[in-house]
Amino acid sequence: MTWLFLAALLLMAGGLGTALWLAARGTAIERLAGMQFAGTVTVLTLLLLVQAYGPSSAIILPLTLTVLAFAGTLVFARLLGTR
Amino acid sequence: MTLAAQILVFAGVFVVLASAVGLVRAKNLLTRLHFLSPATTLGAPLIGVGLVLVNGVQLGSGAILATVVLLAVTSPILQSATARLEARRRGEIDEDLPA
Numbered sequence: 001m002t003w004l005f006l007a008a009l010l011l012m013a014g015g016l017g018t019a020l021w022l023a024a025r026g027t028a029i030e031r032l033a034g035m036q037f038a039g040t041v042t043v044l045t046l047l048l049l050v051q052a053y054g055p056s057s058a059i060i061l062p063l064t065l066t067v068l069a070f071a072g073t074l075v076f077a078r079l080l081g082t083r
Numbered sequence: 084m085t086l087a088a089q090i091l092v093f094a095g096v097f098v099v100l101a102s103a104v105g106l107v108r109a110k111n112l113l114t115r116l117h118f119l120s121p122a123t124t125l126g127a128p129l130i131g132v133g134l135v136l137v138n139g140v141q142l143g144s145g146a147i148l149a150t151v152v153l154l155a156v157t158s159p160i161l162q163s164a165t166a167r168l169e170a171r172r173r174g175e176i177d178e179d180l181p182a
Contacts, residue, residue: 003089007096007130015122018103022115029172030112032165033119036158037106040123041099043154044130047147048092051134059146066150070157077164081171 004052008045015041028080032073039069088136095129098122112169116162123158127151 019041022034046062098121105118131151135144170176 004092007092010096011099014100015103018107022106026112029165029168030115032168033106033112033115036119036161036165037103037122040119040127040154040158043150044095044099044127047130047134047150051137056141056143059143059150063146063150063153066153066157070153070161073161074164077161077168081168 002052004048008048008052011041011045011048016045032076032080035076036069036073039065039073043069084136088133091129091133091136095126095131095133098126098129102126113166116166119158119162124155127154 016038019034019038023031023038024034025031043062043066046065047059050056050058050061102118102122106115109115109118128151131147134147138144138147167176
């Protein structure tokens with residue numbers, strides 16, 4: 001087990017678990033916080049996993065996810081605001 | 084160089100995990116949003132700089148830096164939008180004020 005995989009594992013266990021917990025509880029607006037945290041943790045985990053195992057070209061995946069998570073959360077915020 | 088990278092990456096992971104604990108313990112959404120900031124504006128850059136130290140100067144390092152900078156820039160915008168939504172739901176926003 002490389003130290004990069006260990007860091008990714010810690011992030012997945014502690015971060016994604018918490019994000020799922022937050023995204024599954026409370027009102028729709030409160031769940032947005034969990035979704036934002038899930039996006040952040042996933043981007044960081046992908047960065048570590050690509051560094052550990054992936055081809056260097058796969059670094060585009062977390063970069064793309066950052067932009068998509070931003071746009072997706074903004075759309076959710078917009079839709080929840082008009083309800 | 085690897086030791087410095089390991090210290091930076093694990094410091095970043097620690098910041099993210101500490102934020103996760105704060106997120107769970109926070110009582111309401113507006114308090115909870117405060118705990119999202121350290122993860123994106125401190126934890127992510129720490130991990131990014133650590134990975135750049137591993138890679139050295141190359142194109143991939145630029146992509147890693149671009150990713151963490153984007154994360155640090157976009158996250159406060161999302162938190163602001165969410166906080167505004169919550170404040171509107173509570174009726175604490177004066178609708179006559181400009182957005």
